[in-house]
Amino acid sequence: MEKFERVMCVEDDPDIRLILDFSIGRMGGFSLCLCSGGQEALDKVEGFRPQLVLLDVMMPEMSGPQTLTKLKELPTMRGVPIVFLTAKSMQEEMEELLAFGATGIIVKPFDPMTLPDNIRIYWEHGRGTDT
Amino acid sequence: MPSFIQSKEMLRVLVADDIDSSRQELVAMVRDIGHEVLEAPSGEVALHLIDSDCPDVILLDLLMPRMDGFQVAQEVRKRVNGKWLPVIVFSSLEGDEHFAKALQSGAADYLVKPVKPIILRAKLRQYQRILSMQSKMGLLAQRQHAINEHIADAVITTDEQGRVSELNRAARNIFQVNDAQVNMRLSVMDLIGKTLKQLMSRAEIEIILPDGRTVWFSVAHNSWAIGLQVFFTISLHDLSEVKRIERMKDEFLATVSHELRTPLTSILGALGLLAAGAGGPMPPAAVELAQVAKRNGDRLSRLIDDVLDLTKLEGNRMPLHLRTMDLRLLTEEAISANASYAQRTGVRIELQCVGHLFQVKLDPDRFLQVMANLLSNAIKHSPKDAVVRVVLETHGPSLKVHVMDQGPGIDKDFRKNLFEKFSQADSSDRRAMGGTGLGLYICRMLVEKMNGTVSADPGVTGGATFTVSFPRIVTPDERTWVLCIAQDRQLQERVLEWLSDVAKVELASSLETAAEIVLHLGAPSFVLADPQAQGPADQFCTKLLRIVANDRILLTGGALDAGFAARHGLQWLSLSITPRHEFVTQVRALLSGSPMDQQHGKI
Secondary structure (H helix, E strand, O other): OOOOOEEEEEOOOHHHHHHHHHHHHHHOOOEEEEEOOHHHHHHHHHHHOOOEEEEEOOOOOOOHHHHHHHHHOOHHHOOOOEEEEEEOOOHHHHHHHHHOOOOEEEEEOOOOOOHHHHHHHHHHHHOOOOO | OOOOOOOOOOOEEEEEOOOHHHHHHHHHHHHHHOOEEEEEOOHHHHHHHHHHHOOOEEEEEOOOOOOOHHHHHHHHHHHOOOOOOOEEEEEOOOOOHHHHHHHHHOOOEEEEOOOOHHHHHHHHHHHHHHHHHHHHHHHHHHHHHHHHHHOOOEEEEEEOOOEEEEEOHHHHHHOOOOHHHHHOOOEHHHHHOOOHHHHHOOOEEEEEOOOOOEEEEEEEEEEEEEOOEEEEEEEEEEOHHHHHHHHHHHHHHHHHHHHHHHHHHHHHHHHHHHHOOOOOOOOHHHHHHHHHHHHHHHHHHHHHHHHHHHHHHHOOOOOOOOEEEEHHHHHHHHHHHHHHHHHHOOOEEEEEEEOOOOEEEEOHHHHHHHHHHHHHHHHHOOOOOOEEEEEEEEEOOEEEEEEEOOOOOOOHHHHOOOOOOOOOOOHHHHHHHOOOOOHHHHHHHHHHHOOOEEEEEEOEOEOEEEEEEEEEOOOHHHOOEEEEEOOOHHHHHHHHHHOOOOOEEEEEOOHHHHHHHHHHHOOOOEEEEOOOOOOOHHHHHHHHHHHOOHHHEEEOOOOOOHHHHHHOOOEEOOOOOOOHHHHHHHHHHHHOOOOOOHHHHOO
């Protein structure tokens, strides 16, 4: 059975990247690839081959949805769940985000202690399926 | 009458007569009365003076050479447009026919020569009054017109069929209509693409303008009548600016919320990791401090959520998705969502449902939000090992959810402000309990938007009870229903239980509630009533008969007997000694329309 061990996080805020590093990397024990923007993620995705991507929505230059669309075009990304990370927003905006083809949404501020478990749930539900 | 309109004290009277002596005599008379005089020795001069000196009244001799009084009267009628210039003819001719002819030619009145001063004075006084009234009306109309023309809102007047009879300047500009088009009696549909009904049924309406822009207007309207003809005046206020500002505010808030949450994510994340030991072991004092910071960070985060919700609610910009839902299932969901919090604090939540039809129209997510708030409040204020009771019940036309805790309860003075902003009992309480002071206010706003109400009462056994109430959906299969009027809880419960498979039961603890229920749901299939603890039983029966017909009433209760019931033309049955199956059989018979069995009445 496939083991879930590689997570890519795309987040422009360096402090939140550090929290993600602690939470998913050091506490959760995942192999983590931290990217500061959509372009970096696109550059690194071939080499890293993430099993799940955690993607910030509001980023300068390339937004979360734009990055998602580009990632989805890559053969490497087939069947890889992408989860948005976003400040709590209205129901409508959530539906819009899911309509881009995301597997789920994790709301900021998130609990770093439960985050590894949460992404594991998304991975189990979302892997192999392409929405 | 506005103060700037003065009545006219002195008239300017034109005296036209070709005979000098009689003209002089009249002139002197008019001067004596106190008016200003203009003299004309001929019809031609009279007409000239009318144009140049604007007299108020004309005294006109009928018999003059060349242009006589008849001709002058006709000319006056032709040339004075809009303004009324009363012409009083006089003559020494015998008979009424020439006066009649003069009146037909446009004269207002006549005097017989020789003119008597007393008559002239009285006549001029009448005209003075009429002219003064006319001038006041003219000024008022002018003033109204000026106001109407200069307001920025479009004002449209139509008849009952929606044909436009008047447009102010703003309306003509906004909808690009010229005067000729107004005279064509266009319909409001032609003009703005909406029917009169559409315009009058909404507070705000979106209109596509001739320049292609789509603009929101707020609509105010009223109707008025001239005789039997009804008119509608509609004023449209452009909301573009308001909408633009609203949009800016929304965008600003979305940005602020994002900008606030980003650092908060790092702060809370770091504190959570620290407190969990992710940064290495910490001495207990340091852990405690990290927890303080974390707890308050969480509160700040909730406060941001609440402020945003609030802004959207107050600005009417929170979209609600009202759907028909089973309130029982939703309440169960709400309880399970808050169960872990309750467990952590050693509190148990119990649900009790009274009745069995819980269909309401609401937004499920928003209802869950309200319940989360009420439940977490109840848990927060409960002592350890206490129970939070949630009771769901049908109550006449409404469905109520009560959340009852065993906490300290709510101070009486404070209760009235409970659902206002930042209204926790005191600010130290707010801090101690980690609340934002906005929760109940948001609950109230949400519930009201879903056509419900929320209230707080002191609990029966101490503690506090919060009640959320929504209008029930009455389905057609509820046509068969029983109204049970009783105060005895045991009796109520027995009826509910025994009839659970037979018919829907509505409970009313008093005649007032019963009347309310009947008003809303119509006549019940039958009524089961226990007059106990409802005042004198005779009065109770009299009042009950005003609510429902006697063939639909079944009295019960140990304090009465069949004889008493019979005196009021009613049936009686004792629920305490009638076995369940007999009661059910009897009710089924009643519901199927067969007459009630006297035998059972005597059990």
